[in-house]
Amino acid sequence: MAGILRKIITLSNQYIEYVVAFTVIAVIGIIIIPMPAPLLDLLLVFNITLSVIMFLLTLFTKNVLEFSTFPTLLLITTMLRLSLNISSTRLILSEGYAGQVIDAFANFVTGNNYIVGAVIFIIIVIVQMIVVTSGASRVSEVSARFTLDAMPGKQMAIDADLNSGTITEAIAKKRRQDLQREASFYGAMDGASKFVKGDAIASIIITLINLVGGILIYGVQSGIGVVEALNVFGKLTIGDGLVSQIPSLLISVASGILVTRSDDGLDFGTSVVGELFGVSKAIMVAAVILLLIALVPAFPTLPFLIVALILGGLGYLLMENEKNENELAMTKVESQKETSNSGEREENIATYQVEPISLEIGYGLISLVDEGNDDNLINHITAIRRQCASEMGIMVNPIRIRDNLQLGPNEYTIKIKGNKVAGGELYTQRYLIIDPGNSDFELDGIPTKEPSFGLDALWIEEANREKADLKGYTIVEPVTVLVTHLKEVIKKNSAELLGRQEVKQLLEGIKERYNVVVDELIPDILSLGEVQKVLQNLLKENVPIYDLVTILEALADNGMMTKDIEVLTEQVRYTLRRTIVKNYLNRDGVLMVMTVHPDLEELIGNNIQKSMSGSIPVLQPDIIHKVFDNINHSINSLMINGIEPIILTSPKIRIAFRNLISFTFPNVPVLSLHEIPNDIEIEAVGQVEKL
Template structure:
């Protein structure tokens, strides 16, 4: 034993860890030993009692868990408990056949109690009760639980791609970090493993029920042979003695088996919520007073029919009616309390006083206004999930875009519809939508099959067709290929999309100065040489804003400042400096829109049209209306062609034309990205798969 302890200590296990590691092998060895070694009746009593206690504990654990993965060890527990019962059957059979002729207590007090007390010492009654228990266990509970586990395993496997897409969507939107994404992916994998294991483990229970019947028949026949042939008992006495002991033995095994099967059914049949089974039953079965009133009415009608058990029916009529009356009073009290908390117009109007500067309310840089049904999502006292998601959105924005966005000021607006929200920037609305707490938004990414019953709408962030569905339809939607997200994720994703789209509007002098202060910690001399010696703070801010307008990250501030320092001697124009900075950031810009190292399929510009545009630029005039309309139309067709083939919607043009076409086309076709040929690294090859202004 000391050698074993030393081995565990070498691998870094404590004493408690050693016991946990040894628990499984020791249990298996003990179970197998019971099949071989004879056990005295007292030890059998202890083990039978332990088996009953174990089954009760398993049932209670399955009742109090809120989701199947909280009891992920259940398939293994099912296997061990089945082996334990079979081992006890073998051990008790040995004792019954060896000592059964000595009397009812020869096989232990537990078997004797089940044989005498539960069935009154009548082996015929015991036989019927035993068969009924086996039928209930085998035909009803085990078969139903096995079918649920089988269907659940198939649904979970079918829903895995949709769940993985939802995790990737949350990760890309900044709602979760990489660690949380790994944890959620692990949960999805564990859920599939759990249902697959339960599908197989249910076969153990069915086999156990069949083995119970066969063991009972074998024990009765064997008891008759042993009693008559070896101990000289008459057939009637032998049949009574051994049959009663066999039935007691069978009941001792089948009752825990029935409890374990019930626990398996409870575990696989629950719907994932934040409540255990008891809370779900009470919260959904006895909360509708209309249902209780109707049920009380039906029982009352049955209770007044002559010949019926009137007292019992009228008792439950009064019980259900009283519960309905109490629920109605509670509901009215809650409504009255909510109504009393709404301030009246008179109370909300304070006594007029002298105006002061404190009455001047500055506009919030970034705001979120919500209807009263969404307050729970943003209330810190109610652990509002949207607050955590907004923090993650701001953190992800800062890491990817390169500066910290303003704090989101959240307030409720009683003038809104209950589920409405609005996102504002400098007091101006930039986005709005609706969210339904407690429901899920099933978004069709384009490959979903089938339809869903619910409130049809569109995803507020990207405009994709979507449907608000109840929680019960979530797994079905994921199986059909929908991306399913909750209400908090919908609002947070919309906010993330708007922050990225309006990043240039959020960058002001304050943010630019803080950004310079951050760069100055690592490169103080570079900052001092550029601002304000070469360019002003305003010029630098304009350059950064121009970059953000075209979705270029400003994280690489070192390269940006060095490029400005290099070209500031020739020009201080913000647009010309922006073009120079884009060339310096060309590799990163290309990688952002054309990831990978393979040849990129892009949109090209016809040579004749290119010359016309260059001539228009050299003359200092704008685009002619006819030419502009044709350009937009053909660009739209080229974008549709690229999207239908799953290719990037990137237009590559000469460096001198890029600013003009980017400003003109992006205002009308925000899906199009315009890159300069000079911005693409020399080693990166491109193929023109669509043409604007010509045929290909």
């Protein structure tokens, strides 16, 4: 028997969608096909059962998403009631009998007075339409509005948790889906409540048709007296109305309970009992008040006295329970005080650690993180992290986005380890136009500087976008401006973002395939910190580290001979020479460089000293000033001709010369002859002199 049941359940699960489809079609078919009284009885019982189940489910659900199909079920059950109402009307008017269920309701509720039944029917309809359905519809409307208004803030909170590592991407995706489902649920409930109102009105009309039509048919055609016909059809009509309206009332109350629930993670019964009878003081005060009312001569003493005694006993039990819980809590706190305090200190320290990188935005830019927009900031940041991994070889930590009311509405700030490193201003309803060749714009707008590269730019309105396109300006959307700026900040500060933890993650990522070189290098030859410093030195000069295996092999080959980080970095650069040079070749594959005058090379080479910041030449200030002026003049000349400035030195002075000019000319690469492959053609287009 159990095996047969399992097979039936399995088959029903496989074909459930077809069963539901045929059931919905059958609900519509009931309107057309005449139903015999026994089958109508069965369907009426099914309707009552379904309404009871839906009512109970709303009491046991912990949040609205556990019963998200309720609005659709509300429509289907409404159609089922109307179909059954039409079928019962057909039986009442044609046969004067509509089955045992309707007859039982008519005799039980109305007794010998159908007017009483009519009054009860009207009261039920009024309660359902004016009180329950109208209230539930209004709550659904307001809830949907507030849910939609709160969506950007809730989405930002989810994204902040994701970027901080508190939740996984799968959990964040589920929370976003739940947020959208919740808004859709309240919107659907607002519309579904209108069906219940229409159902109540239709029930009144059908009831009147039953009453008037039955009297006319049997009073005029069959010759039965009007009073006798009214007595028969009055009871049947009221019974039919009650059979349809009681399930409707149950579902209406269920909808009201569902939309007014607060999402506290508990079912309705647990929440009500815990909150209504959870405060002993309130229960005791209520007991005293009822006891005083019982002593008033005009009021019945016994009912008030009984309830007062029950509440008093309940309040006393609650007070004793609270006292025991407080004693247990105090004992637990005292026994674990030292451990708890130390743990709390550790937790506080971890909680207030700054993020490696974060983005703060003004309230006017919150729309950029809207999940409903495919071109939102979150998707762009995810793409940035992938690009940084593929272009530079580093895994950027999750970028936390938070709103900052201290910023202007259109401002944003990029922070690294809690310190502001960049910022800017965006206009979400405008577009940024850039003209690399001329800053004299012929359009109206807000003048600004493109934040990534410092070019003159203009914020224009949507109406001027077509004109800007015709004039050949580069048009950039606000989110692209922010994303480009963020990417450049990450590239510029990539060395600072690469900590020991990040290096360990990189090594673990390749260890499965290249465990030999990793195990040989760390910790026998170099420590994790020494490897980190070499990688940071490479990133400082925009050398990608995505060929990590080659870097580690070079360190393993040279790490036994020296522990000097600068020397190790130069050895790695030599190994990566093709990777370094390929980004600086022109279209013809030629490396166009500025060379350093031999006298200046000799002067620098004879005056190199080690310092905390690395090797640096100790020269007279006037000589440094002349060298910088000469470099600046050469760079300007090359850029006018569209040539990227690159300085080529001997291997002996490359590090020192790079350290010398890095603060004044941070974007000028310095290469050594040692790093140029033999098959690369070199063309000298300038020379750095001391003058």
